[in-house]
Amino acid sequence: MSRDIFFVSNSIDELGGVTSWSHQMARLFTERGHRVHVIGIAGPDVPQDLGGDLPYPTTTLYDAPPPKLGPLRGLRGRLDVVERRHRSAREAGMLEQAEKLSALFRAAGPGAVVIVTQVWAMEWVALADTAGAAVIGMSHESYEYTLQSSRFRRVLRFYRDVDRMLVLTREDADLWIRRGLDNTGFMPNPLPFMPGEPSPRTEKAVISMGRLTDQKGIDMLLDAWAEAAPLHPDWTLRIYGSGEDEEMLRKQCTSLGLDDSVEWMGRTNDVPGALRRGSLFVQSSRGEGFPLALMEAMATAVPCAAFDCAPGVREIIRDGEDGLLTPPGNTTELARRLDELISDRELRDRMGEAARTNVRRYAPEEIVRRWEELFAFLER
Structure with a gap:
């Protein structure tokens, strides 16, 4: 069955393995006859070379990165008028960009799938209309590494109600399930390439x-x-x-x-x-x-x-x-x-x-x- 498949990431071309994985999978699904669209929330500081023309469309929501927010510390922080306005403007901007996602998702055919590769990007998808599409939230790092970061609580919050959370190994899936995310499964990465000529292992x-x-x-x-x-x-x-x-x-x-x-x-x-x-x-x-x-x-x-x-x-x-x-x-x-x-x-x-x-x-x-x-x- 041919499907509409959306990959939503922090960026379509930031340096790193998530970008390489996203475009490898996008190519593989395109070759299988699926209709693929790769979406980034904002552009990166340093882009990755994607290798010329891509066989699927890409979209970046923000022309400039959305403003970053620090934590509201104490009563003074919560009463800071400037900070409250700053947060309101960011939230309004998020809703505006989420509506762009909604328009893309609504135009998809039956059986559409939204694959969110990073939890920061999920904050926008969570605001969008995904009715009729299956939503998969992914973590491309180990449970223990996520546990040591601010991403841990956001994964618990934003991935709890997706159709499937996917991590990379059974061991990590079991750890997330123990934390209450019983919608968790696992999927390993595909081999990026198999070169015809291996290394002779002669160079020191x-x-x-x-x-x-x-x-x-x-x-x-x-x-x-x-x-x-x-x-x-x-x-x-x-x-x-x-x-x-x-x-x-x-x-x-x-x-x-x-x-x-x-x-x-x-x-x-x-x-x-x-x-x-x-x-x-x-x-x-x-x-x-x-x-x-x-x-x-x-x-x-x-x-x-x-x-x-x-x-x-x-x-x-x-x-x-x-x-x-x-x-x-x-x-x-x-x-x-x-x-x-x-x-x-x-x-x-x-x-x-x-x-x-x-x-x-x-x-x-x-x-x-x-x-x-x-x-x-x-x-x-």
Whole structure:
């Protein structure tokens, strides 16, 4: 059955895995004959390159980001006339933009589905008319990482009454169900690509790929590399990505004496090519959902060493078989795992080939089939 499918996110082109996932799924559904529309609430500070013309329409609601609101602290805050006017203006603006969503949803055919990828975007969808459409609210991060943020209470508030809340693993779904969201299910991410040419794992390079922000833990990676690099002076750590912490991280790199063994590569539009030029991949995140970067590395036959920071990480990597996991934040242990893989070419090759085989269980056609079964179920 061909359906109208709406993806609603914070932005249609902000940097990060949610954007990559949204447009991958939008393409897959379009190829299956569905009518797809990708919607963003506001534009990002730094846009992501979406790769030219898209085979589906996109819409951004706000021309400029909506004003941010701080908490109303105490009686004085609640009585502040200027702040109250500021909040009233923002609420009126939200209603105006939500009406744009309503118009799009009302024009959809039977069986329409609204997939809200982030809870901030859900605040606008909650104000819109979604009658006749199934609404799916998603969280692309682990339960524990959400629990530590302001998003936790908003997920409890805004996802409680959607037709289905979706997280990325069964383990995380069980945790949300225990918090009273018994409409929660799980759906893993699809494999972003399966390159025809895997990495030969001959270049003496460790690859890191991700935004240069606190979440990705590049500061901890540099600490780990400071322990591993002296053992392997002919190896290089290549860090792909950009972000708000870049200047701070470069200073840390210099202070650790790593400038000769660390290459700052910036953003890349050729992820498979970058991965093929590496022999192992490292992920040092403080929090993750179901990280696409790990799947991309494994598809390229590059073994991974990663902090076991989320259920999605330990579901993707089978520790000791196709990669190595370490306790979150333990930089000494991460350094030991890097040393283990760098020192043993046979181990790298065995794990790299196992990774390329095992990651095929997330083939896009299988994930799309599961989504379409969910659509049919919600329509009953």
